[in-house]
Amino acid sequence: MAEPDEFRAMKGIDVDTLRREIKDKYAEVVAKPNGEFHFHTGRVAAERAGYEASWLDGVPQDALSSFAGVANPFHWGLPRAGEYVVDVGSGAGSDSFIAANAVGPEGSVIGVDMTPAMLARSRASASGSANIEFLEGVAEELPVPDGWADLVISNGVINLVPDKLAAYSEIARVLKPGGRVQVADICVEVEVPESARRDIDLWTG
Amino acid sequence: MTAAGLAGVAFGPIVDTFGGASGEENAREFGTYGYPIKAVKPAR
Numbered sequence: 199m200a201e202p203d204e205f206r207a208m209k210g211i212d213v214d215t216l217r218r219e220i221k222d223k224y225a226e227v228v229a230k231p232n233g234e235f236h237f238h239t240g241r242v243a244a245e246r247a248g249y250e251a252s253w254l255d256g257v258p259q260d261a262l263s264s265f266a267g268v269a270n271p272f273h274w275g276l277p278r279a280g281e282y283v284v285d286v287g288s289g290a291g292s293d294s295f296i297a298a299n300a301v302g303p304e305g306s307v308i309g310v311d312m313t314p315a316m317l318a319r320s321r322a323s324a325s326g327s328a329n330i331e332f333l334e335g336v337a338e339e340l341p342v343p344d345g346w347a348d349l350v351i352s353n354g355v356i357n358l359v360p361d362k363l364a365a366y367s368e369i370a371r372v373l374k375p376g377g378r379v380q381v382a383d384i385c386v387e388v389e390v391p392e393s394a395r396r397d398i399d400l401w402t403g
Numbered sequence: 404m405t406a407a408g409l410a411g412v413a414f415g416p417i418v419d420t421f422g423g424a425s426g427e428e429n430a431r432e433f434g435t436y437g438y439p440i441k442a443v444k445p446a447r
Binding site: 381 | 407408416437438443446447
């Protein structure tokens with residue numbers, strides 16, 4: 199089994215620069231959702247990832263247009279009525295809105311994102327919704343109390359976090375005992391050379 | 404995930420996340436695909 203240190207922050211990565219470039223990239227997705235990216239966006243991307251049309255029909259259009267997920271965290275099922283859900287790297291909010299529609303008025307959803315443009319978009323879309331809120335934060339330091347969540351979801355975010363052990367430790371911290379994690383993310387089939395791991399341009403596209 | 408104390412890790416079906424994306428240049432080189440992944444925090 200790998201030692202925990204192997205999952206710690208990537209050596210040679212300037213975290214501040216990486217976060218700035220990620221914010222710039224996803225601000226561009228908000229501003230030009232139909233622009234040229236290395237990933238698909240919007241409803242097309244969600245349907246490609248396996249989302250059901252009925253889930254997407256309940257998502258505000260402004261949120262859905264900037265969807266940039268990589269797979270389907272709800273492949274394992276939607277949250278149940280009354281559950282508490284955290285969406286790590288909530289982006290424009292599509293997954294949070296799907297979760298909020300599933301948990302209903304007795305449940306609650308907290309979306310966490312570090313990109314101001316995405317937060318502005320998700321908060322505008324959530325205006326008037328009582329069971330969903332969007333908070334500024336990073337995956338390695340979630341602004342959520344210990345043991346709050348029944349379910350943590352995330353889509354296409356952990357791959358962009360340099361310290362993946364810190365991110366998953368935070369997910370474990372905010373979960374109740376017996377709580378579930380359903381993430382969608384990318385994996386590589388080919389060993390990535392150290393030089394490529396340090397190339398921030400490759401992290402963001 | 405297991406190093407963080409999570410258990411029962413399982414992967415769902417592969418998704419060709421980047422295939423056909425207009426700005427994609429590097430995903431194929433490293434065999435990069437999307438997956439749904441689940442785990443649980445063990446009950447005390």
